[in-house]
Amino acid sequence: MQTLSQLKPExxxxxFEALCQIPRPSKHEKGVIEYLKDFAVRRGLAYKIDxxxxxxxxxxxxxxxxxxxxxxxxxxxxxxxxKNSDVVHDFYKDPIRxxxxxxxxxxxxxxxxxxNGIGVACALAVLESDNIQHGPIEALFTVDEETGMTGAFNLxxxxxxxxxxxxxxxxxxxxxxxxxxxxINTIATFEYKPEPVEPDHVAYQLRLVGLKGGHSGADIHxxxxxxxxxxxRFLWNAEHFFGLRLCSIQGGNMRNAIPREAFAIVxxxxxxxxxxxxxxxxxxxxxRDELKGVEENLSFTAVKTDKPAQxxxxxxxxxxxxxxxxxxxxxxxxxxxxxxxxxxxxxxxIVQSNEQxxxxxxxxxLRSSVDSAKLxxxxxxxxxxxxxxxxxxxxxxxxxxxPDFNSPLLATMKKIYRDLHGEEAQVKVIHAGLECGIIGxxxxxxxMVSFGPTIQFPHSPDERVNIKTVEMFWRYLTSVLEAL
Numbered sequence: 001m002q003t004l005s006q007l008k009p010e011x012x013x014x015x016f017e018a019l020c021q022i023p024r025p026s027k028h029e030k031g032v033i034e035y036l037k038d039f040a041v042r043r044g045l046a047y048k049i050d051x052x053x054x055x056x057x058x059x060x061x062x063x064x065x066x067x068x069x070x071x072x073x074x075x076x077x078x079x080x081x082x083k084n085s086d087v088v089h090d091f092y093k094d095p096i097r098x099x100x101x102x103x104x105x106x107x108x109x110x111x112x113x114x115x116n117g118i119g120v121a122c123a124l125a126v127l128e129s130d131n132i133q134h135g136p137i138e139a140l141f142t143v144d145e146e147t148g149m150t151g152a153f154n155l156x157x158x159x160x161x162x163x164x165x166x167x168x169x170x171x172x173x174x175x176x177x178x179x180x181x182x183x184i185n186t187i188a189t190f191e192y193k194p195e196p197v198e199p200d201h202v203a204y205q206l207r208l209v210g211l212k213g214g215h216s217g218a219d220i221h222x223x224x225x226x227x228x229x230x231x232x233r234f235l236w237n238a239e240h241f242f243g244l245r246l247c248s249i250q251g252g253n254m255r256n257a258i259p260r261e262a263f264a265i266v267x268x269x270x271x272x273x274x275x276x277x278x279x280x281x282x283x284x285x286x287x288r289d290e291l292k293g294v295e296e297n298l299s300f301t302a303v304k305t306d307k308p309a310q311x312x313x314x315x316x317x318x319x320x321x322x323x324x325x326x327x328x329x330x331x332x333x334x335x336x337x338x339x340x341x342x343x344x345x346x347x348x349x350i351v352q353s354n355e356q357x358x359x360x361x362x363x364x365x366l367r368s369s370v371d372s373a374k375l376x377x378x379x380x381x382x383x384x385x386x387x388x389x390x391x392x393x394x395x396x397x398x399x400x401x402x403p404d405f406n407s408p409l410l411a412t413m414k415k416i417y418r419d420l421h422g423e424e425a426q427v428k429v430i431h432a433g434l435e436c437g438i439i440g441x442x443x444x445x446x447x448m449v450s451f452g453p454t455i456q457f458p459h460s461p462d463e464r465v466n467i468k469t470v471e472m473f474w475r476y477l478t479s480v481l482e483a484l
Contacts, residue, residue, distance in 0.1 A: 068135025
C-alpha cells in the first residue's frame with residue numbers, strides 16, 4: 001500500500017500524516033498542542049500558548065528581510081469527527097487511517113481531517129523550510145473552530161502582532177476568499193412525560209442512512225438530503241395515519257454537518273403493522289425519486305425490535321413532529337450581487353432524545369452574511385418552537401467577514417496567481433464560518449485572504465484532498481510569502 005511519505009511536497013505530507021495519528025476532535029486538541037510545542041522546541045522557535053490552547057509559533061525573517069511586514073499563517077487544529085455507521089472508530093483514541101486513491105487522499109470510513117490538517121501541515125512546512133525567502137512569520141493555530149470558534153473568540157489583542165493574515169482553511173484551489181457568513185446556533189428543548197407502551201403495539205427501529213451529508217455552509221446549496229427532515233416527514237405521516245408512538249430519536253451529531261443518518265424507535269398498533277411496513281418502503285422510494293442524482297445510496301428501513309418500556313407522551317410527540325416539519329432547512333436566500341453565493345441558510349443539524357432527563361434537543365445552525373437576516377431567521381425558528389411549547393435559546397453567535405475588494409494583499413495574490421498559472425484566480429465570498437470574521441474584529445485593519453488546496457466533501461466520511469493541488473498550493477503559498 002502506498003503511504004503519504006511518497007507524496008510531494010514531502011515536508012507537508014510528513015506533518016499531515018503525523019497529525020492523522022493524533023486524535024483531535026474539537027475541544028480535545030491537547031495532543032496537537034503538545035505536537036506543536038515539541039516542534040517549536042526542536043526547531044528552536046519561539047512559541048506561546050494562551051489560556052484556551054491557541055498556539056503561536058514565530059519564525060524570524062530570512063537574512064535581509066527583517067524590515068518586511070510580519071505575515072500570520074492561520075489554521076485550526078481540530079477536525080470534525082464523522083464516520084459511517086458500520087465503521088468501528090473512537091475519534092478520541094484511534095488514529096485516522098489515510099490512504100491514497102488515485103489523485104486523492106482519503107480516510108477509511110471516517111473524516112480525513114484535511115479540514116484543517118492540511119493547513120496546519122502547510123504552516124509547519126513553512127516554519128521548517130530553510131529555502132524560502134520571507135519576512136517575519138507568525139503561525140497561529142487555533143482550537144475548537146468546528147464547534148464554536150472559541151479559539152478565535154478568545155484571542156487577545158497582544159497575542160498576534162502581524163497585520164497580514166493568510167488563512168489556510170479554504171477548499172478550492174484557485175479561489176481566493178475575502179468574505180464569509182456569520183452564524184448562530186438555535187437550540188430548542190422539549191420536555192416530555194414518559195408513558196407506558198400500549199400493549200397492542202409492536203416496536204420497530206427506523207433507520208435512514210446512506211446520505212452524503214457534508215459541510216452545512218459550503219455544501220448547503222447542493223440540495224442534499226437532510227436525514228432529520230426526511231425521517232421526520234415519515235414520522236409525521238405515520239403518527240397521523242397509523243397512530244405511531246415515538247420512543248426515542250437520534251439524528252445528526254455535529255451542528256455544522258448536514259446530517260447523514262437518523263434513527264428512531266417507534267411503536268405502532270399491531271393491526272397496522274403491514275400497512276406501516278408498506279409505507280416505509282413507499283417513502284424510501286419517494287425519497288429516492290425526489291433525490292435522484294443527488295443521493296444514490298439512500299436507505300430507509302424498519303427493523304423489528306424489542307418493545308421498550310416507555311414512549312414519549314402524545315402531546316410532546318405531536319408538538320415535536322409539527323415543529324420539525326415546519327422549521328426551514330437549507331438555502332433561504334442568495335446574495336443578489338453574487339447570485340451563485342448563498343446569503344442566508346439554516347441546517348437542521350441534530351435531533352436527540354435523552355431518556356435520562358426526559359428531554360429532546362433540536363439544534364439548527366443558522367448562517368448569513370447579513371446580520372439582520374440572521375436575526376430574522378432566529379426569530380422565525382424561535383416562533384415555531386414557541387408554538388410547539390419548547391424552550392429556545394441562541395448560542396455561539398459569530399460575525400461575518402466583510403469583503404475588501406481593494407485590499408493590497410488581494411492585488412498581490414491575484415498577480416502572483418496570474419504569473420504562475422496564466423489565468424485569473426477567482427475572488428469569492430464563502431457561505432461558511434471562517435475565523436477571519438472574528439479575527440478581523442479583534443485586530444482591526446488586518447488584511448486577510450483565505451485560500452487552500454482542493455478538499456471535497458469535508459465534514460463527511462467521503463472527505464478527500466486532491467494531491468496535485470497540495471503541491472500547487474505549496475508553490476503558490478511560498479511565492480506569496482516571497483513577494484510580501
